[in-house]
Amino acid sequence: GNSVTQMEGPVTLSEEAFLTINCTYTATGYPSLFWYVQYPGEGLQLLLKATKADDKGSNKGFEATYRKETTSFHLEKGSVQVSDSAVYFCALLNNAGNMLTFGGGTRLMVKP
Amino acid sequence: NAGVTQTPKFRVLKTGQSMTLLCAQDMNHEYMYWYRQDPGMGLRLIHYSVGEGTTAKGEVPDGYNVSRLKKQNFLLGLESAAPSQTSVYFCASSYSYRDNQPQHFGDGTRLSIL
Numbered sequence: 534g535n536s537v538t539q540m541e542g543p544v545t546l547s548e549e550a551f552l553t554i555n556c557t558y559t560a561t562g563y564p565s566l567f568w569y570v571q572y573p574g575e576g577l578q579l580l581l582k583a584t585k586a587d588d589k590g591s592n593k594g595f596e597a598t599y600r601k602e603t604t605s606f607h608l609e610k611g612s613v614q615v616s617d618s619a620v621y622f623c624a625l626l627n628n629a630g631n632m633l634t635f636g637g638g639t640r641l642m643v644k645p
Numbered sequence: 646n647a648g649v650t651q652t653p654k655f656r657v658l659k660t661g662q663s664m665t666l667l668c669a670q671d672m673n674h675e676y677m678y679w680y681r682q683d684p685g686m687g688l689r690l691i692h693y694s695v696g697e698g699t700t701a702k703g704e705v706p707d708g709y710n711v712s713r714l715k716k717q718n719f720l721l722g723l724e725s726a727a728p729s730q731t732s733v734y735f736c737a738s739s740y741s742y743r744d745n746q747p748q749h750f751g752d753g754t755r756l757s758i759l
Binding site for chain 1: 649676678685686687688689690693695701703704735737741747748749750751752753
């Protein structure tokens with residue numbers, strides 16, 4: 534079956550530091566890939582997505598590139614802010630389009 | 646625009662009790678989903694629906710039932726609650742899988758089974 538593996542957290546950074554959260558996946562066919570963000574006490578919000586190999590998703594300064602050769606979709610941001618503190622989930626959508634498979638989530642803490 | 650609304654937000658049950666969680670969406674979405682979120686495990690799909698009157702099993706369906714009598718509502722039922730069902734439950738909805746439409750999530754229901 535499909536699976537998503539994320540680096541375990543928490544990840545603690547100082548403001549303006551560079552962020553990378555690793556995500557790798559196992560899937561059949563050509564899944565779409567997503568990053569969701571969950572702020573404290575809230576539901577998940579879509580951060581960015583990529584639907585085919587070599588696509589780059591971007592939003593709010595975050596980026597991730599769909600790398601089929603390494604089955605990866607790492608999340609990056611050049612300069613994090615305190616407001617970026619949240620839990621980040623990598624996910625893939627199966628070919629049938631009816632099931633999202635999530636990674637375990639990575640908590641990011643940004644200190645002033 | 647309310648989006649996806651879940652009720653209740655919190656609930657404490659005793660083992661063996663039953664309850665229903667309600668999810669309502671006002672975006673005219675066809676697809677609706679119920680997930681549970683447990684520490685370190687991400688979200689796991691319990692059941693989903695691809696339209697009014699339809700339901701299907703997800704990854705962890707045992708101990709839960711669902712109904713989709715109206716397009717805007719998706720109910721999750723626990724007939725006999727067990728401590729293993731202590732979790733945070735999220736409902737989500739989407740237009741369809743075409744064009745990889747994103748899922749919109751509610752704010753969650755925190756359920757504790759004693």
